[in-house]
Amino acid sequence: EAGVAQSPRYKIIEKRQSVAFWCNPISGHATLYWYQQILGQGPKLLIQFQNNGVVDDSQLPKDRFSAERLKGVDSTLKIQPAKLEDSAVYLCASSPWTENYEQYFGPGTRLTVT
Amino acid sequence: AQSVTQPDIHITVSEGASLELRCNYSYGATPYLFWYVQSPGQGLQLLLKYFSGDTLVQGIKGFEAEFKRSQSSFNLRKPSVHWSDAAEYFCAVGPFWDMRFGAGTRLTVKP
Numbered sequence: 001e002a003g004v005a006q007s008p009r010y011k012i013i014e015k016r017q018s019v020a021f022w023c024n025p026i027s028g029h030a031t032l033y034w035y036q037q038i039l040g041q042g043p044k045l046l047i048q049f050q051n052n053g054v055v056d057d058s059q060l061p062k063d064r065f066s067a068e069r070l071k072g073v074d075s076t077l078k079i080q081p082a083k084l085e086d087s088a089v090y091l092c093a094s095s096p097w098t099e100n101y102e103q104y105f106g107p108g109t110r111l112t113v114t
Numbered sequence: 115a116q117s118v119t120q121p122d123i124h125i126t127v128s129e130g131a132s133l134e135l136r137c138n139y140s141y142g143a144t145p146y147l148f149w150y151v152q153s154p155g156q157g158l159q160l161l162l163k164y165f166s167g168d169t170l171v172q173g174i175k176g177f178e179a180e181f182k183r184s185q186s187s188f189n190l191r192k193p194s195v196h197w198s199d200a201a202e203y204f205c206a207v208g209p210f211w212d213m214r215f216g217a218g219t220r221l222t223v224k225p
Contacts, residue, residue, distance in 0.1 A: 004157065031211070042204050042215025043158070091157060101210055105157030
């Protein structure tokens with residue numbers, strides 16, 4: 001079974017530029033999560049999708065971050081415009097459903113904003 | 115609100131020695147507790163989880179953890195560490211859909 005795929009693996013941009021990350025979850029997984037992991041900290045949930053609907057985006061900075069999950073499969077996370085403090089690893093995870101199901105994490109995208 | 119504290123930022127142990135990583139949590143009800151491991155350049159992998167029942171939980175790769183409600187702790191242990199265990203370890207609390215992670219403990223294994 002293929003795992004969660006993310007691309008790109010690394011990205012360097014200048015502040016005020018925009019960037020997008022892509023996630024392909026494990027086939028058949030209904031729930032998809034995006035996390036932000038700042039260096040020295042644990043992952044912080046940004047947004048959760050159930051199929052193609054948003055379940056929780058309370059910690060997503062909506063003035064600059066947006067995410068979508070078209071057709072309930074792949075997802076993209078966008079930052080526009082980026083700030084220095086957005087430098088982090090962005091992790092995508094998926095699970096079959098929300099109730100007591102393990103999340104499977106992708107390798108992450110490391111973003112550096114200069 | 116739930117939260118997790120991992121008091122040790124970095125721990126170094128010798129290969130073959132025992133390991134204990136500390137985790138203290140704050141949660142309003144009976145907690146769901148997790149330990150994850152993250153190797154460099156990799157995503158997080160679930161080592162073990164506690165929902166209810168037996169307070170000593172066995173996980174993968176020879177790890178175990180003990181839930182102590184009176185101490186609000188969920189410490190991770192391994193009797194004999196291997197060089198391949200060098201990684202970052204995260205404790206988390208809450209249901210799967212709303213996990214809060216600690217800041218992590220980096221484990222270095224000396225030959």
